[in-house]
Ligand SMILES: *[C@@H]1O[C@H](CO)[C@@H](O)[C@H](O)[C@H]1NC(C)=O
Ligand SMILES: *[C@@H]1O[C@H](CO)[C@@H](O)[C@H](O)[C@H]1NC(C)=O
Ligand SMILES: *[C@@H]1O[C@H](CO)[C@@H](O)[C@H](O)[C@H]1NC(C)=O
Ligand SMILES: *[C@@H]1O[C@H](CO)[C@@H](O)[C@H](O)[C@H]1NC(C)=O
């Protein structure tokens with residue numbers, strides 16, 4: 056590598072062309088940042104509205120990019136070159152990062168080009184074919200994510216990626232791989248879309264190369280790699296706005312495209328491929344999602360449990376009928392359904408109303424229309440604006456339950472600030488307040504939802520404790536492809552505290568009866584691969600996906616960036632896990648044909664447990 060850098064210096068110091076590879080070099084940042092170089096020669100590979108791209112003829116070096124952005128908004132400059140021209144020019148090397156995005160990686164650019172001279176024209180543009188000429192690594196993003204949980208390790212931001220002399224290791228690390236292609240033209244063979252397009256119609260893909268943790272829909276799930284470290288899915292790239300002014304069409308998880316040819320760049324926190332033209336879909340998966348095979352058992356000791364984050368549901372929300380249909384026809388009317396994100400009766404209007412009676416009544420009536428069965432419901436009104444979420448919405452968790460199947464154990468419902476606890480009476484466990492909240496004034500719950508707990512009698516006469524949680528969200532996370540390593544996983548410290556407080560409560564039950572039936576479920580806003588958060592559960596609870604033997608790649612309820620991921624979980628006490636469990640994540644939302652078809656950003660889950 057050093058030989059190459061020295062070679063480049065030699066080239067620059069004489070009357071020879073300056074190659075693109077010598078500017079890019081084997082490091083994240085160019086050794087020539089800030090310098091004006093003369094006689095830079097390269098082939099024009101593609102033009103956009105504010106840049107054209109140059110490349111060397113050869114690209115056989117796996118470490119050094121031989122492509123580069125020439126930034127210019129001048130019509131005269133852009134008009135002076137054509138794709139296929141071999142040109143020479145003078146320009147300044149600039150490591151660009153917008154001031155408004157201080158955590159972005161830098162883009163190596165040539166700026167203020169002068170003396171652009173066309174040396175020849177009509178030369179062929181030869182893309183690097185990914186999957187054939189070289190392939191991305193499949194597990195790690197950065198050599199700096201070296202903690203026990205890989206890219207999910209805490210504490211975050213222990214070092215910065217973009218430091219001078221940071222050598223590229225593209226065979227091992229995703230950021231290094233894509234950086235080694237920065238400015239180069241690539242072909243992505245048979246791309247598969249990894250989720251819906253975003254607001255700007257951008258979407259993530261993987262190509263036909265050796266990807267890992269592929270699920271049945273073609274997506275990439277966050278799993279543990281073969282070495283037990285989380286797999287960050289670096290073998291994916293986001294497709295940006297096409298360079299020719301065409302528009303990406305709406306897409307969905309699992310759509311297959313014609314080969315995409317485009318140029319690799321870094322913008323808005325991620326490595327992108329900017330396609331020459333809008334990619335064309337050649338096939339789509341079956342958008343009709345089958346209902347869960349888990350249905351009511353009828354047996355008194357077999358209980359079905361649903362879990363669904365219904366995304367800011369207000370009484371007049373247009374997604375009420377779809378959610379009702381999902382619960383009735385796809386989750387098959389679980390005995391107890393854990394719901395998150397029920398808003399108060401005035402929705403997001405900030406008017407001091409905290410009751411959600413109308414919202415929940417609207418939902419259960421809509422479910423009754425679909426199923427003929429009227430759920431009962433319980434929830435606890437929060438103190439106005441103290442639990443986070445959409446301002447004025449006062450989101451909270453609720454239990455919908457089939458009163459003909461399960462009975463709330465006797466007890467007074469708790470208020471927003473009342474802490475419930477377990478009590479023992481003649482060998483029977485119950486709650487001082489039923490339903491109640493767990494330690495609601497604990498700082499762990501500041502600006503966040505307090506867990507809703509209920510104790511039930513099952514048809515078999517057994518006692519079941521249920522804890523419905525909605526932990527602090529990942530808002531304000533930094534990009535997983537940003538400068539801070541590991542990336543900043545927003546509110547991870549608060550979620551860690553929340554798990555601890557919930558665990559104290561669970562322990563207060565287990566200390567009285569180690570075989571107690573306990574289910575804690577909801578939107579934990581965290582992957583189990585962030586093991587540091589869930590450590591207090593070790594030995595006490597089993598994630599139902601694990602106790603049910605669900606294939607790890609099928610464990611997802613949410614899609615963010617390139618990752619199918621699991622924010623929603625059901626954990627059960629050892630007594631329940633030991634009797635055998637079933638679980639299904641029902642992808643009624645994330646398997647839709649387009650983002651506008653989904654009722655919620657989360658998929659619901661249904662599970663079956665045995666309580667005696
Ligand atoms: C630019 O590079 C070319 C190719 O090496 C060389 O022939 C030419 O003399 C150089 N021009 C200048 C002005 O240095
Ligand atoms: C401009 O480019 C031409 C062709 O490479 C070269 O002969 C000339 O010396 C360059 N002029 C400057 C000022 O760099
Ligand atoms: C990471 O830490 C640096 C200080 O070392 C700080 O300037 C930067 O804002 C932090 N980045 C993030 C994303 O928090
Ligand atoms: C699509 O899936 C549905 C089940 O959800 C099934 O009934 C239908 O036959 C499938 N269509 C095709 C073409 O496979």
Ligand SMILES: *[C@@H]1O[C@H](CO)[C@@H](O)[C@H](O)[C@H]1NC(C)=O
Nearest residue numbers: 369371372373401402403404
């Ligand atoms: C629901 O009501 C609120 C406040 O009255 C209003 O802003 C919102 O647009 C309504 N939503 C729908 C889907 O009708």
Ligand SMILES: *[C@@H]1O[C@H](CO)[C@@H](O)[C@H](O)[C@H]1NC(C)=O
Nearest residue numbers: 410411412413414415416417
């Ligand atoms: C909840 O709403 C239902 C139906 O509108 C009504 O009958 C009931 O009295 C309300 N309960 C409370 C506590 O406001």
